[in-house]
Amino acid sequence: MRLAIREALLAFRRAPMLSALSITTIAFSLFAFGLFGLVALNIRNALRTVEDRVEIRAFIADGTGTEATAAALGDIGAFPEAASVRLVTQTQALDRARRELGEFSDVFEEGILPASIEVRLKPGFRDPATVRAVAKRIEVYDFIDDIRFGEEWVEKLHRLRNIATLAGVALGLTFAIVAIIIIGSTIRMAVMARSREISIMRLVGATNGFIRAPFLIEGFLKGTLGGMLALVLAWVALAVINRFVVQASFFEPWMEAGGVLAGASIGLVGSALSVGRHLRRV
Amino acid sequence: MIRFSHVHKLFARTGAALQDVSFQVNKGEFVFITGPSGAGKSTILKLCFFDERPSQGEVKVYGTSSATYREADVPKLRRRLGVVFQDFRLLEDRNVEANVAFALEVTGTPSTQIGPRVMRLLSQVGLSAKATALPRELSGGEQQRVAVARALANDPVALIADEPTGNLDERATRGIFQLFRDINASGTAVLMATHDLDLVRRSGCRTIEVNRGQVVFDSAADGGFRTSGASPEVETDE
Numbered sequence: 001m002r003l004a005i006r007e008a009l010l011a012f013r014r015a016p017m018l019s020a021l022s023i024t025t026i027a028f029s030l031f032a033f034g035l036f037g038l039v040a041l042n043i044r045n046a047l048r049t050v051e052d053r054v055e056i057r058a059f060i061a062d063g064t065g066t067e068a069t070a071a072a073l074g075d076i077g078a079f080p081e082a083a084s085v086r087l088v089t090q091t092q093a094l095d096r097a098r099r100e101l102g103e104f105s106d107v108f109e110e111g112i113l114p115a116s117i118e119v120r121l122k123p124g125f126r127d128p129a130t131v132r133a134v135a136k137r138i139e140v141y142d143f144i145d146d147i148r149f150g151e152e153w154v155e156k157l158h159r160l161r162n163i164a165t166l167a168g169v170a171l172g173l174t175f176a177i178v179a180i181i182i183i184g185s186t187i188r189m190a191v192m193a194r195s196r197e198i199s200i201m202r203l204v205g206a207t208n209g210f211i212r213a214p215f216l217i218e219g220f221l222k223g224t225l226g227g228m229l230a231l232v233l234a235w236v237a238l239a240v241i242n243r244f245v246v247q248a249s250f251f252e253p254w255m256e257a258g259g260v261l262a263g264a265s266i267g268l269v270g271s272a273l274s275v276g277r278h279l280r281r282v
Numbered sequence: 283m284i285r286f287s288h289v290h291k292l293f294a295r296t297g298a299a300l301q302d303v304s305f306q307v308n309k310g311e312f313v314f315i316t317g318p319s320g321a322g323k324s325t326i327l328k329l330c331f332f333d334e335r336p337s338q339g340e341v342k343v344y345g346t347s348s349a350t351y352r353e354a355d356v357p358k359l360r361r362r363l364g365v366v367f368q369d370f371r372l373l374e375d376r377n378v379e380a381n382v383a384f385a386l387e388v389t390g391t392p393s394t395q396i397g398p399r400v401m402r403l404l405s406q407v408g409l410s411a412k413a414t415a416l417p418r419e420l421s422g423g424e425q426q427r428v429a430v431a432r433a434l435a436n437d438p439v440a441l442i443a444d445e446p447t448g449n450l451d452e453r454a455t456r457g458i459f460q461l462f463r464d465i466n467a468s469g470t471a472v473l474m475a476t477h478d479l480d481l482v483r484r485s486g487c488r489t490i491e492v493n494r495g496q497v498v499f500d501s502a503a504d505g506g507f508r509t510s511g512a513s514p515e516v517e518t519d520e
């Protein structure tokens with residue numbers, strides 16, 4: 001094992017440029033993945049706070065009887081998705097508007113704002129599709145004039161998150177494939193550089209596993225280094241974003257560990273895929 | 283022991299290298315394989331250490347059969363064999379000691395045992411004084427001794443040598459051959475391909491002669507030459 005590690009480290013010295021290139025491509029692979037991952041993560045966090053505030057407002061036509069309203073309130077309250085249902089009367093609506101607008105409060109006259117039913121949804125029912133479905137069901141009451149549920153930007157955030165995730169995966173995978181190809185050619189060079197040694201190893205009875213081990217260790221080390229480099233890059237990117245754009249949060253520790261592990265796997269898989277093929281030619 | 287039973291070897295590009303080769307090498311025996319260049323000597327030796335597989339027939343070497351072996355058996359078998367070649371096959375960037383130690387390192391010998399063992403092997407081949415020399419600083423005969431020390435590293439039951447004296451002068455040839463005799467005397471079988479007929483004749487060892495991929499003469503099978511000096515069949519060739 002010690003011999004294998006020594007050989008693996010020696011390989012870095014033999015081909016420093018190619019080694020650096022493999023590490024960098026692994027790092028870029030994970031960085032691309034990580035950057036879009038960060039965007040997705042932060043959008044998700046934002047969505048969570050937004051979704052906490054998701055509510056459906058159904059505006060009630062003037063002159064609707066209190067009985068009809070009360071019946072509707074009861075019906076809606078019984079929806080499995082509904083967490084709470086509240087009636088906001090015309091007076092309450094006015095009060096709230098005055099409170100929120102402060103000095104412009106006297107622009108409003110009594111009766112200008114409609115009464116409404118406000119529905120909050122239970123967690124897990126706050127995604128755009130469910131919200132829209134619930135809104136549709138409320139809209140069937142004919143005394144409902146208009147219905148609002150902040151659909152546009154909830155939906156936009158969702159779409160943005162999906163795009164970010166997709167872009168991250170696509171770019172990350174592309175780089176991962178490039179990394180695997182580069183690792184493969186590094187290994188081909190390493191195998192050729194050591195072909196004499198390898199043939200003597202075989203001759204004296206070294207096992208295949210023993211002959212492979214240094215190459216796999218080399219790949220693993222490169223992958224791990226690439227993963228760590230990606231983490232540093234992502235961290236720098238985040239610092240820049242924090243300073244110049246918005247306050248954003250970083251990965252959880254388990255995600256960071258996952259990133260480094262992913263790098264190690266790319267390195268290991270890249271080596272494992274090519275080492276057998278190249279060794280066979282020696 | 284080594285047993286070839288009706289072995290054929292076909293190469294895709296060059297055709298039949300061996301045809302119906304059968305012979306047996308017993309424990310502790312010293313056997314020459316002779317024959318002109320291209321006769322199939324190297325192919326026979328490669329089959330012995332499973333560098334090649336027979337196209338037909340069976341090669342059985344110390345319990346490993348070409349008919350039933352698994353890939354993992356090959357390294358195990360090779361640890362029981364020592365192999366040397368005409369071109370020595372040393373690692374040029376390592377000194378004598380390191381070249382011998384290499385065979386022990388890559389077969390998992392505990393590192394504390396390697397140093398003393400290498401010293402013993404070097405003294406066995408008479409190279410104790412050159413332990414730190416690089417291969418290029420040695421004569422051909424000395425380089426071959428390093429290769430022999432490496433071949434003996436894992437205590438082989440047989441030494442397989444493919445024209446080990448092919449690149450050596452008369453004196454060095456005699457030295458290497460004497461070394462082989464000594465190794466053989468301590469119980470290791472030796473299977474040596476050569477076209478040095480003088481050497482073969484003087485030794486009086488068993489001789490298997492191949493020509494165009496076939497065994498044309500085996501002094502053991504034909505009964506007689508094991509202890510006597512010359513073999514007329516050998517003389518007719520080359």
Ligand SMILES: Nc1ncnc2c1ncn2[C@@H]1O[C@H](COP(=O)(O)OP(=O)(O)O)[C@@H](O)[C@H]1O
Nearest residue numbers: 293295296299318319320321322323324325326
């Ligand atoms: N790897 C190979 N591929 C194709 N042909 C080969 C190979 N090795 C040996 N041969 C052929 O097999 C025959 C025997 O070769 P070899 O065993 O090397 O003879 P020798 O060692 O007696 O000179 C030759 O005709 C040679 O061309």
Ligand SMILES: [Mg+2]
Nearest residue numbers: 323324325444
């Ligand atoms: Mg030959």
